[in-house]
Amino acid sequence: MLNDFDPDAPASPGDGLFGLPHGPSEAAVVIVPVPFEATTSYGRGTAQAPRRILEASGQVELNDDWFDEPWRAGVAMLPIDRGIEALDQRASELALPIIEAGGAHTEAHRADLQRVNELCEQLNQWVYGQTRDQLERGKLPGILGGDHAVSFGAIQAAAERHPGMGILHIDAHPDLREAYGGFTWSHASVMYNVHERISSLGHTVQVGVRDISRAGAARIEDWGELTAFSDHELAWEVASGEPWMRIAARIVRPLPERVWISFDIDGLDPSNCPHTGTPVPGGLSWHQALLLLQLLATERRVVGFDLVEVGDGEWDANVGARLLYKLAGCALKSR
Numbered sequence: 001m002l003n004d005f006d007p008d009a010p011a012s013p014g015d016g017l018f019g020l021p022h023g024p025s026e027a028a029v030v031i032v033p034v035p036f037e038a039t040t041s042y043g044r045g046t047a048q049a050p051r052r053i054l055e056a057s058g059q060v061e062l063n064d065d066w067f068d069e070p071w072r073a074g075v076a077m078l079p080i081d082r083g084i085e086a087l088d089q090r091a092s093e094l095a096l097p098i099i100e101a102g103g104a105h106t107e108a109h110r111a112d113l114q115r116v117n118e119l120c121e122q123l124n125q126w127v128y129g130q131t132r133d134q135l136e137r138g139k140l141p142g143i144l145g146g147d148h149a150v151s152f153g154a155i156q157a158a159a160e161r162h163p164g165m166g167i168l169h170i171d172a173h174p175d176l177r178e179a180y181g182g183f184t185w186s187h188a189s190v191m192y193n194v195h196e197r198i199s200s201l202g203h204t205v206q207v208g209v210r211d212i213s214r215a216g217a218a219r220i221e222d223w224g225e226l227t228a229f230s231d232h233e234l235a236w237e238v239a240s241g242e243p244w245m246r247i248a249a250r251i252v253r254p255l256p257e258r259v260w261i262s263f264d265i266d267g268l269d270p271s272n273c274p275h276t277g278t279p280v281p282g283g284l285s286w287h288q289a290l291l292l293l294q295l296l297a298t299e300r301r302v303v304g305f306d307l308v309e310v311g312d313g314e315w316d317a318n319v320g321a322r323l324l325y326k327l328a329g330c331a332l333k334s335r
Helices: 046-059 082-101 107-136 148-161 187-197 214-222 231-239 244-252 286-299 314-334
Strands: 029-034 075-077 140-145 165-170 201-209 226-230 258-264 301-308
Touching: 029 046, 029 107, 029 314, 046 140, 046 314, 082 107, 107 140, 107 148, 140 148, 140 314, 148 165, 148 187, 148 258, 148 301, 165 286, 187 201, 201 231, 201 244, 214 226, 226 231, 226 244, 231 244, 244 286, 258 286, 258 314, 286 314, 301 314
Parallel strands: 029 075, 029 140, 140 301, 165 201, 165 258, 201 226, 258 301
Antiparallel strands: none
16 A cells, blocks of 8 residues: 555645545554534634644645654544534534523523533443444544543543553643533543543543642542643743753653543643633643653553644644644554
């Protein structure tokens, strides 16, 4: 398949992800697009990210100084499922009036809230099944949201496959709220649900957290299986002269041998993701994030990843496509 492929040639309309010739059956990394953002509580548009990133991916140079040549092993994306797009539309129509009202304050809203939670459970089961299928095929799964709520089913499937698996969670928010706004499966509750509902997990490390509720801060303090490196802490250390690679080594140290990467793009400085759902000043630089991933690839085995909260903008898609390629390369190199 690769004998006639020129990695330096421009991608053509209709080519696959990154202009690669691989289909999901031949690729080592299979991306599962999940265009779903029903509970997004601020800026919307992340449901368009899989389509926008696919379009932008043809501009990504395949030669990679960070992770060798991921294209050789194959990175492919499954077709965008129209049924999931329809599910998002139904759930969003019910959820938006509740979000705008600040909660389910009427009987009608409470009934709609229950229905949204049920539709989100359907989404979780679909993502779980898609991820489990790729794992059973020996693939490295990558989930492409959508908002951060879409990650739960994938992490559940990976934890069943790799008991004791840890999570490297890069995010501006700890996502430890319980049923935020009444939505059990809110994007702001994904890590709360992961740690309350998935028993076979190892340690989770959060990086770049800088927008946090009192309850979230208390949970970080109380939950022994969770370590958070706040944005303030990292900025202070860097400004005091601590080398970033020494900091990165401390970030990686608590993680077990096998790791899932959950990368909310708002963990980066918002100049890289201006249209993400909940942008926050501060965050990791592009190089800090990639150096952390590069170190992780040499020290641990990455069993899968998700990239979520990429906004509906040309620059966001440009950065998101490149970050997706780096995550695939990180996972491949770690093997």
